[in-house]
Amino acid sequence: xxxxxxxxxxxxxxxxxxxxxxxxxxxxxxxxxxxxxxxxxxxxxxxxxxxxxxxxxxxxxxxxxxxxxxxxxxxxxxxxxxxxxxxxxxxxxxxxxxxxxxxxxxxxxxxxxxxxxxxxxxxxxxxxxxxxxxxxxxxxxxxxxxxxxxxxxxxxxxxxxxxxxxxxxxxxxxxxxxxxxxxxxxxxxxxx
Amino acid sequence: xxxxxxxxxxxxxxxxxxxxxxxxxxxxxxxxxxxxxxxxxxxxxxxxxxxxxxxxxxxxxxxxxxxxxxxxxxxxxxxxxxxxxxxxxxxxxxxxxxxxxxxxxxxxxxxxxxxxxxxxxxxxxxxxxxxxxxxxxxxxxxxxxxxxxxxxxxxxxxxxxxxxxxxxxxxxxxxxxxxxxxxxxxxxxxxx
DNA sequence: ACCTCGATAGATCGATCGGTCTATGTCGTC
DNA sequence: GACGACATAGACCGATCGATCTATCGAGGT
Numbered sequence: 001x002x003x004x005x006x007x008x009x010x011x012x013x014x015x016x017x018x019x020x021x022x023x024x025x026x027x028x029x030x031x032x033x034x035x036x037x038x039x040x041x042x043x044x045x046x047x048x049x050x051x052x053x054x055x056x057x058x059x060x061x062x063x064x065x066x067x068x069x070x071x072x073x074x075x076x077x078x079x080x081x082x083x084x085x086x087x088x089x090x091x092x093x094x095x096x097x098x099x100x101x102x103x104x105x106x107x108x109x110x111x112x113x114x115x116x117x118x119x120x121x122x123x124x125x126x127x128x129x130x131x132x133x134x135x136x137x138x139x140x141x142x143x144x145x146x147x148x149x150x151x152x153x154x155x156x157x158x159x160x161x162x163x164x165x166x167x168x169x170x171x172x173x174x175x176x177x178x179x180x181x182x183x184x185x186x187x188x189x190x191x192x
Numbered sequence: 193x194x195x196x197x198x199x200x201x202x203x204x205x206x207x208x209x210x211x212x213x214x215x216x217x218x219x220x221x222x223x224x225x226x227x228x229x230x231x232x233x234x235x236x237x238x239x240x241x242x243x244x245x246x247x248x249x250x251x252x253x254x255x256x257x258x259x260x261x262x263x264x265x266x267x268x269x270x271x272x273x274x275x276x277x278x279x280x281x282x283x284x285x286x287x288x289x290x291x292x293x294x295x296x297x298x299x300x301x302x303x304x305x306x307x308x309x310x311x312x313x314x315x316x317x318x319x320x321x322x323x324x325x326x327x328x329x330x331x332x333x334x335x336x337x338x339x340x341x342x343x344x345x346x347x348x349x350x351x352x353x354x355x356x357x358x359x360x361x362x363x364x365x366x367x368x369x370x371x372x373x374x375x376x377x378x379x380x381x382x383x384x
Numbered sequence: 385a386c387c388t389c390g391a392t393a394g395a396t397c398g399a400t401c402g403g404t405c406t407a408t409g410t411c412g413t414c
Numbered sequence: 415g416a417c418g419a420c421a422t423a424g425a426c427c428g429a430t431c432g433a434t435c436t437a438t439c440g441a442g443g444t
Contacts, residue, residue: 005421020302024215027402037422042403049402100300107357108292108300110212121358150354151370154363155343158350162342165299166313171346178343182374197391219432229392234433241432 005040013056018102022053022109022116047115054115057106061123064103065130072134078184080134081152085176088160089169097167104157127153138187148186155179197232205248210294214245214301214308239307246307249298253315256295257322264326270376272326273344277368280352281361289359296349319345330379340378347371 003011012034016025027049031038045051067087071080091099106113107120131149136142159175195203204226208217219241223230237243259279263272283291298305299312323341328334351367 021213021215021300023213024302024304026400028400038403038424039405040421043420098303103357104353105300107353108213108297110216111290112216117357124354124357147366147369150363150366151347151351154350154354154367155347156350157353158346158348159343161296161299161349161353162316162346165295165309165316171342174339174342175346177339178374182370185377218430220430230394230433231435232391235390 005034005036006044008034008036009041009044009052010056010059013052014060014102015099017053017056017105018060018099021105022113050113050115053106053109053113054119057103057116057119057123060102060106061119061126064123065126068127068130072130077131077134077138077187078180081179081183082176084156085159085172085179088156088163089172092160092163092169092172097164100164101157101160104161124150124153135183135187140186144186148183152179152183197226197228198236200226200228201233201236201244202248202251205244206252206294207291209245209248209297210252210291213297214305242305242307245298245301245305246311249295249308249311249315252294252298253311253318256315257318260319260322264322269323269326269330269379270372273371273375274368276348277351277364277371280348280355281364284352284355284361284364289356292356293349293352296353316342316345327375327379332378336378340375344371344375 009030012030013025016029016033020029027038027041030036030041030049030052041052042048045055047054068080068084071083074080075083103120103123106116107124109116109120128146128149131152132142132145135145135148138145140148155175155178159171162171163169201222204222205217208221208225212221219230219233222228222233222241222244233244234240237247239246260272260276263275266272267275295312295315298308299316301308301312320338320341323344324334324337327337327340330337332340347367347370351363354363355361
């Protein structure tokens with residue numbers, strides 16, 4: 001536990017928000033989970049809880065973007081997507097479907113935390129750009145690649161939500177199947 | 193305003209939860225919005241707020257299912273999906289992206305409201321079955337129709353979340369485009 | 385006229401919320 | 415050793431949470 005209070009708070013915020021949502025995550029929960037003092041929240045984050053949530057969303061978005069970059073760097077786009085779905089599948093199973101995507105939680109935080117919504121929008125845009133570049137490298141024109149990338153983000157996020165609700169990985173299986181078919185169809189031009 | 197307190201509470205719960213989420217919707221908000229007495233919540237819903245949220249989720253799921261049935265009854269599956277996306281597009285625009293899907297909100301309500309999560313799972317399953325029947329009627333085998341239907345639900349829900357976060361209808365445009373292509377490809381067998 | 389039951393209004397409860405405060409402790413740096 | 419910056423612990427604030435309570439009102443049935 002050599003990390004400072006700031007990093008511990010961000011990690012705890014990500015962990016708790018992805019389980020309970022922004023509004024249901026209280027300051028007391030954050031302090032207990034991170035082992036920090038109450039004042040540290042206001043020492044490191046302007047705006048108190050709102051600032052912490054915003055920064056946690058930003059960090060979570062960047063971490064997932066790095067993960068995306070790693071996957072796309074070592075596999076073809078379809079293989080990277082399948083690896084991503086597989087990662088979510090094991091994550092949901094191992095946590096008994098308790099955890100979701102922290103960015104989605106931030107996106108639905110509500111009007112009292114507009115900065116969280118903006119940070120979530122940034123994260124979505126970052127992922128879309130990352131995926132679109134990979135799809136464009138696979139031969140798609142820019143707009144088609146962007147549209148497909150945005151759709152992939154939507155489909156995966158929706159599948160995670162549905163999987164948590166139904167406590168089943170089947171939505172992830174369906175997403176893998178349909179996205180593999182869809183993206184694969186775009187990237188490997190039909191051998192007319 | 194001839195509706196009784198029970199119906200008013202359910203309607204208000206749907207309206208407020210889809211905007212703010214379950215946990216951020218307080219009892220005071222519900223009472224003010226519905227114009228009911230505090231005791232009416234406990235008169236009509238066992239478990240208080242939890243019971244109300246559960247029933248509101250159930251009702252919202254059934255209403256959307258009826259809407260789905262109407263769309264599928266008067267159009268081919270692809271046309272119905274496009275109409276559904278169009279409805280969400282105008283709804284989000286008219287409300288300045290303030291409202292989302294109440295079932296998603298219930299699905300992410302957290303561990304303190306397990307009944308809401310179950311009701312959300314029921315709603316997702318109902319929609320999936322409804323769509324799967326339409327896809328099967330279009331020629332798909334049962335499992336392919338079910339998988340495609342579940343994926344459509346995921347993709348649309350994810351697009352709504354992303355649209356609210358980015359305050360743009362573009363995720364809905366992308367979903368319409370990709371789903372039209374995907375579902376259309378399945379249902380109209382290639383003219384080999 | 386009487387009674388009952390649901391609806392309403394509002395006081396009240398303990399618990400918890402986010403935020404601010406003081407006091408103490410613990411470093412590294414002069 | 416002295417200092418300043420940060421971390422910690424915890425009291426404290428007003429506000430709000432969901433829930434329970436009493437009291438009043440009104441429509442319908444007998």
